Amino acid sequence: AAGGGRAHRIAVVAGDGIGPEVMPEAVSALETVARLHGIALDIVPFDWGSERYLAHGSVMPADAPEQLGGFDAILAGPIGDPRVPDTVTVWGYILALRQAFDQYVNLRPVRLMAGVPGPLAGVGPGDLDIVFVRENTEGEYSGAGGRLHAGHDAELAVETSVFTRGGIERIVRYAFEHARAHGRRHVTSATKSNALRHAMPLWDECFARVAADYPDITTDSCLIDALTARMVTRPGSLDVVVASNLFGDILTDLGAALCGSMGIAPSANLDPTRQHPSLFQAIHGSAPDIAGQGIANPVGELWSGALALEFLGEHEAAAALLAAIEATVADPATRTRDLGGTASTAEAGAAVRAALGG
Amino acid sequence: AAGGGRAHRIAVVAGDGIGPEVMPEAVSALETVARLHGIALDIVPFDWGSERYLAHGSVMPADAPEQLGGFDAILAGPIGDPRVPDTVTVWGYILALRQAFDQYVNLRPVRLMAGVPGPLAGVGPGDLDIVFVRENTEGEYSGAGGRLHAGHDAELAVETSVFTRGGIERIVRYAFEHARAHGRRHVTSATKSNALRHAMPLWDECFARVAADYPDITTDSCLIDALTARMVTRPGSLDVVVASNLFGDILTDLGAALCGSMGIAPSANLDPTRQHPSLFQAIHGSAPDIAGQGIANPVGELWSGALALEFLGEHEAAAALLAAIEATVADPATRTRDLGGTASTAEAGAAVRAALGG
Numbered sequence: 001a002a003g004g005g006r007a008h009r010i011a012v013v014a015g016d017g018i019g020p021e022v023m024p025e026a027v028s029a030l031e032t033v034a035r036l037h038g039i040a041l042d043i044v045p046f047d048w049g050s051e052r053y054l055a056h057g058s059v060m061p062a063d064a065p066e067q068l069g070g071f072d073a074i075l076a077g078p079i080g081d082p083r084v085p086d087t088v089t090v091w092g093y094i095l096a097l098r099q100a101f102d103q104y105v106n107l108r109p110v111r112l113m114a115g116v117p118g119p120l121a122g123v124g125p126g127d128l129d130i131v132f133v134r135e136n137t138e139g140e141y142s143g144a145g146g147r148l149h150a151g152h153d154a155e156l157a158v159e160t161s162v163f164t165r166g167g168i169e170r171i172v173r174y175a176f177e178h179a180r181a182h183g184r185r186h187v188t189s190a191t192k193s194n195a196l197r198h199a200m201p202l203w204d205e206c207f208a209r210v211a212a213d214y215p216d217i218t219t220d221s222c223l224i225d226a227l228t229a230r231m232v233t234r235p236g237s238l239d240v241v242v243a244s245n246l247f248g249d250i251l252t253d254l255g256a257a258l259c260g261s262m263g264i265a266p267s268a269n270l271d272p273t274r275q276h277p278s279l280f281q282a283i284h285g286s287a288p289d290i291a292g293q294g295i296a297n298p299v300g301e302l303w304s305g306a307l308a309l310e311f312l313g314e315h316e317a318a319a320a321l322l323a324a325i326e327a328t329v330a331d332p333a334t335r336t337r338d339l340g341g342t343a344s345t346a347e348a349g350a351a352v353r354a355a356l357g358g
Numbered sequence: 359a360a361g362g363g364r365a366h367r368i369a370v371v372a373g374d375g376i377g378p379e380v381m382p383e384a385v386s387a388l389e390t391v392a393r394l395h396g397i398a399l400d401i402v403p404f405d406w407g408s409e410r411y412l413a414h415g416s417v418m419p420a421d422a423p424e425q426l427g428g429f430d431a432i433l434a435g436p437i438g439d440p441r442v443p444d445t446v447t448v449w450g451y452i453l454a455l456r457q458a459f460d461q462y463v464n465l466r467p468v469r470l471m472a473g474v475p476g477p478l479a480g481v482g483p484g485d486l487d488i489v490f491v492r493e494n495t496e497g498e499y500s501g502a503g504g505r506l507h508a509g510h511d512a513e514l515a516v517e518t519s520v521f522t523r524g525g526i527e528r529i530v531r532y533a534f535e536h537a538r539a540h541g542r543r544h545v546t547s548a549t550k551s552n553a554l555r556h557a558m559p560l561w562d563e564c565f566a567r568v569a570a571d572y573p574d575i576t577t578d579s580c581l582i583d584a585l586t587a588r589m590v591t592r593p594g595s596l597d598v599v600v601a602s603n604l605f606g607d608i609l610t611d612l613g614a615a616l617c618g619s620m621g622i623a624p625s626a627n628l629d630p631t632r633q634h635p636s637l638f639q640a641i642h643g644s645a646p647d648i649a650g651q652g653i654a655n656p657v658g659e660l661w662s663g664a665l666a667l668e669f670l671g672e673h674e675a676a677a678a679l680l681a682a683i684e685a686t687v688a689d690p691a692t693r694t695r696d697l698g699g700t701a702s703t704a705e706a707g708a709a710v711r712a713a714l715g716g
């Protein structure tokens with residue numbers, strides 16, 4: 001669509017906590033890079049979140065999927081608030097949208113950027129560059145389960161993971177396709193088929209079946225416990241990692257921390273069939289402890305914006321935005337405190353725009 | 359029992375892979391420390407494992423719980439073999455014994471020892487000293503579940519976590535009691551009650567209820583994803599961590615890696631009621647890749663032996679063994695390669711015995 005196609009329609013949900021602080025920086029960077037690359041964007045804000053829940057009883061309206069259905073992408077902030085139960089905010093928002101839009105891929109690149117101090121001794125930028133491909137619509141997050149004997153001594157709860165062959169095969173296939181398309185040569189499967197004896201052996205079988213279609217790519221399977229250990233001892237041994245919903249969730253928070261901060265990692269919740277809009281979101285939460293201080297790192301949301309541009313086919317603009325982010329975090333004067341810098345949220349955002357040449 | 363009580367009866371299962379290499383060192387250290395402290399030990403080996411499975415169709419005999427029932431403790435090696443499906447080895451051995459003996463506590467101290475190089479920059483011995491109290495008999499490891507439409511496109515698998523109020527409360531209570539008894543002042547609960555909306559809210563409620571009985575101990579709850587990140591960014595903020603079966607499994611492998619090697623971390627699978635024998639085991643696996651080379655680190659199994667002595671009431675002997683282990687790993691000449699040293703398994707074991715004065 002560069003230079004004259006129809007405008008990309010982007011829905012923006014700033015969300016709670018630090019969301020309204022980081023989102024303006026992300027939107028502003030998108031507008032800058034769009035202007036510089038001759039891309040038309042039609043950005044529409046949605047005022048959803050915990051305040052709406054406290055006033056009206058729901059985080060977003062019941063017809064939210066219809067309202068968002070016509071957009072090309074959703075740029076989403078975090079929703080979560082100490083006054084609202086977490087189950088309400090997440091099942092009324094992000095988990096609902098992932099399922100409504102069949103966003104079965106949660107793509108999470110994790111990369112130690114040049115100049116950023118990470119917590120691992122002797123691990124430099126080239127040593128930690130992993131793409132996590134997380135299953136995003138089933139598995140441990142099926143939502144199935146319930147409670148028995150509530151309020152009595154005999155009380156118990158069941159939580160049922162549901163894994164389907166179709167659901168596993170499509171995410172594994174996506175991981176291999178992504179690897180091929182990006183010149184990556186190895187795919188690791190996160191498993192726990194020794195203890196989780198019903199679902200994870202099915203996962204392993206599906207992984208092996210799909211892997212057979214990609215003889216050019218090497219593979220291994222690694223137990224989730226050993227995999228977290230491997231991330232801190234041999235991160236360079238990981239290239240693309242495909243994981244279930246919960247395992248991917250855990251591995252990517254750990255990965256973000258190993259890259260210096262939870263504040264930088266992005267995510268793309270994708271429906272690769274493009275029947276529904278995809279959703280782009282920093283992986284950090286609403287961080288009520290630092291909200292309102294203007295110190296949150298906008299990079300997670302900015303990088304998510306770059307992933308949106310990429311998915312929308314705007315490869316040059318995406319690359320330019322990513323380069324501007326990298327320049328900004330490389331300099332202690334323009335990066336935020338979580339990365340050992342001194343910049344405010346607004347200063348970091350301005351630095352990205354300046355690096356873009358905007 | 360020091361100095362004249364009846365002998366402690368200890369069953370020893372060397373197991374597979376590196377098990378038969380590290381176990382003689384552990385047994386020999388136990389014998390040495392027992393002799394020096396006037397403790398009588400009655401050690402009985404059990405020849406169970408994958409070879410037995412390949413020959414007779416089961417890893418251990420059907421009456422294994424009866425055979426072990428009269429022992430005071432079990433010192434267990436790893437069982438796992440590339441020729442045998444993992445589900446067979448783990449459900450036919452360690453998971454079966456944990457359930458048969460109602461070993462509902464899996465106690466896993468994780469501590470960066472002096473002189474050992476860990477992977478985290480700027481983190482020294484005092485900064486990483488965490489006791490993990492892992493639930494060990496229910497939750498994600500219930501074993502409940504199954505497959506539907508096997509072999510067809512519509513195939514699916516369900517894996518059901520079962521959490522009981524009694525099961526959660528007893529492990530949480532153990533964590534607080536352990537904290538109190540060992541002068542620890544903070545207990546962190548690992549949760550995921552935002553996404554796992556049935557079981558984890560019950561976990562949180564039980565944690566809050568039990569915590570109210572321990573006003574002298576501070577608490578917090580942390581989502582499992584954020585907790586793995588916190589382990590690498592602020593390990594010093596963790597003191598005692600109580601976690602479900604799966605979460606505890608993941609956190610402790612990560613913790614072991616942060617202490618320099620998977621080869622050092624011990625575990626105690628405890629029935630605190632002492633109706634059944636408790637089981638002590640290094641948390642590492644059978645490591646077929648390095649088996650037979652004499653280079654495996656015996657410390658995980660040796661430290662597990664120290665935990666056994668502790669549980670048997672032999673506090674002085676346990677402390678002496680732990681001190682000997684610490685002296686051994688502090689010196690590159692007596693620690694094994696996984697810790698950056700040069701010693702063989704046998705040399706490390708001999709160094710521990712020498713440090714004991716044996």
Ligand SMILES: CC(C)[C@H](C(=O)O)[C@@H](O)C(=O)O
Pocket residue numbers: 090094095249283552553583
């Ligand atoms: C908010 C929460 C439900 C969510 C998840 O667990 O998927 C978040 O941690 C993430 O990783 O996007």
Ligand SMILES: CC(C)[C@H](C(=O)O)[C@@H](O)C(=O)O
Pocket residue numbers: 194195225448452453607641
């Ligand atoms: C072997 C396996 C089933 C076991 C577990 O997951 O509990 C191991 O990883 C452990 O931590 O003791």
